[in-house]
Structure formats: structure tokens, C-alpha cells
Amino acid sequence: xxxxxxxxxxxxxxxxxxxxxxxxxxxxxxxxxxxxxxxxxxxxxxxxxxxxxxxxxxxxxxxxxxxxxxxxxxxxxxxxxxxxxxxxxxxxxxxxxxxxxxxxxxxxxxxxxxxxx
Numbered sequence: 001x002x003x004x005x006x007x008x009x010x011x012x013x014x015x016x017x018x019x020x021x022x023x024x025x026x027x028x029x030x031x032x033x034x035x036x037x038x039x040x041x042x043x044x045x046x047x048x049x050x051x052x053x054x055x056x057x058x059x060x061x062x063x064x065x066x067x068x069x070x071x072x073x074x075x076x077x078x079x080x081x082x083x084x085x086x087x088x089x090x091x092x093x094x095x096x097x098x099x100x101x102x103x104x105x106x107x108x109x110x111x112x113x114x115x116x117x
Contacts, residue, residue: 002043002085002112003092009079009105014050028100036084036095045082076105083112 016025029047036042048054056067079101086092089109096107 001088002083003089004110004112005082005084005092005096005099006108006110007079007081007099007101007105008076008108009101010076013079013101013104014077017050025100032099033082035098036082041084041086041091041095043083043085045080047080048078051077079105 013025016022033042033045052069054069058065058067084092084095086095089111092109096102096109099107101107
């Protein structure tokens with residue numbers, strides 16, 4: 001079964017991407033990604049730009065409402081995601097727990113729905 005693993009990162013995590021600790025930050029993510037690839041479970045993945053680069057769109061009363069930056073004021077923002085193919089939720093949770101953001105932000109695991117049409 002395929003699962004999306006969504007990585008939520010703190011403001012400090014986003015700063016670490018290009019700050020003095022960027023080598024350590026990216027090294028941890030590269031090791032994590034490599035372990036998933038070597039296990040043959042990783043199907044796809046991507047890192048997202050910082051939340052301030054996002055734009056939210058909502059329709060209210062037939063009118064389009066656009067907001068720059070993150071929609072909600074939260075301590076953690078979506079930093080990226082990976083799609084894995086594993087036998088069950090327990091296996092997906094094991095991979096999620098190994099993510100670098102599991103110790104500084106949060107990780108969400110969601111089963112995928114077949115949307116190809």
C-alpha cells in the first residue's frame with residue numbers, strides 16, 4: 001500500500017536549510033532518503049520552499065480569496081513529502097519515525113487513494 005509521509009518543520013528547521021548548519025541538516029535528510037531508496041520503499045519525494053513562498057486560494061461566496069504565505073499561523077509548516085510503498089501502516093510509521101523532522105517538528109502519515117483517471 002502507498003502512504004504519503006508529510007514532514008512538518010519548525011521555523012528553525014527552515015532556517016537550518018541555508019544557515020551555518022545546512023550541511024548537517026541536508027546530511028540527515030540525504031541519509032534518510034538513501035535508506036528508503038535502498039530498502040526499495042521510496043516511490044517519490046520532494047522538498048518544498050519555505051512557507052512564506054506559498055499562496056493559499058479559497059473560494060468564499062463565489063469570490064476568490066488569495067493569501068500570501070502560510071494560511072494558518074502554526075509553529076510547524078509543511079516542508080516536504082515522500083510517497084512510500086510498504087505492506088501496512090505499521091511499516092509506514094516506522095519510516096516516519098526515522099525522519100529528521102520527527103524530533104524537531106512532526107510527521108504525518110496518510111494512506112494514498114488511487115486518483116489516476
